[in-house]
Amino acid sequence: MSLVVYPGTFDPLTLGHQDVVNRVAAHHESVVVAISDSRTNTLFTMAERVDMAKAILVGLPNVRVMSFSGLVTDFARDIGANLIVRGLRDASDFDYERRMASLNRILQPTIDTHFIIPDDRYQSITGTLVREIAMMGGDVRAFVNPVVLAALQEKYLKRQQEPRKESR
Numbered sequence: 001m002s003l004v005v006y007p008g009t010f011d012p013l014t015l016g017h018q019d020v021v022n023r024v025a026a027h028h029e030s031v032v033v034a035i036s037d038s039r040t041n042t043l044f045t046m047a048e049r050v051d052m053a054k055a056i057l058v059g060l061p062n063v064r065v066m067s068f069s070g071l072v073t074d075f076a077r078d079i080g081a082n083l084i085v086r087g088l089r090d091a092s093d094f095d096y097e098r099r100m101a102s103l104n105r106i107l108q109p110t111i112d113t114h115f116i117i118p119d120d121r122y123q124s125i126t127g128t129l130v131r132e133i134a135m136m137g138g139d140v141r142a143f144v145n146p147v148v149l150a151a152l153q154e155k156y157l158k159r160q161q162e163p164r165k166e167s168r
Helices: 015-025 046-057 072-079 091-107 127-135 146-161
Strands: 003-008 030-036 063-068 083-087 112-116
Touching (some): 015 112, 030 046, 030 072, 063 072, 072 083, 072 091
Parallel strands (some): 003 083
């Protein structure tokens, strides 16, 4: 059985991430979208990120959403995966991901890494940019699923409704 892990923080899951999941799910028996606990500050809690991903990916019967902490190679080994998939948007992603794949191969030689390039429409989208645009009241509908849009609006609604303070 072909079990693939697509790891990430997914804070939030973007249409680019969805595109990668759809592409991978079309070619593999089973895909685990593995949501990292992340050592960085996230806008959404682990539970919120998992719930959003499950709601968005519910129509893909061969995709499961799981959370993990620690090394992705350990997680992949523990669930019996033999492949990690990573999305690449540009050359800087490639440089970083190539180094990670090399290190992961040293940590778990039986687990390979493949790279997927999302559709051109999604190559400029990052979770960081989506959060920043949403925080400033911008329209992020072109970048995220309606599930994520609603969650972002809920997170930032109070902030956007607060009166602006005048500077002196």
